[in-house]
Amino acid sequence: MEASMGKQYQDNLMAMCAAGNHDVSKKHGVCGIICAVLLFPCGLICLFTDVEKRCVRCGARV
Numbered sequence: 001m002e003a004s005m006g007k008q009y010q011d012n013l014m015a016m017c018a019a020g021n022h023d024v025s026k027k028h029g030v031c032g033i034i035c036a037v038l039l040f041p042c043g044l045i046c047l048f049t050d051v052e053k054r055c056v057r058c059g060a061r062v
Helices: 002-018 030-038 040-049
Strands: 023-027 051-055
Touching: 023 040, 040 051
Parallel strands: none
Antiparallel strands: 023 051
16 A cells, blocks of 8 residues: 555656656756865856756756
8 A cells, every 4th residue: 555655656756857847956066166166256157057957856967
């Protein structure tokens, strides 16, 4: 009973991802962080361009 409810819940979450409603998380790269610290005012541009956005549920890159 509980296993079927869990499977149904996972299927609903994947259906949301298939519809384009992703749960996006951002991860900044090491190069962007180092540039932001060492080259402070201009390094922020590097920080904001060195971002990877991925869906938490399905792992697709957004």
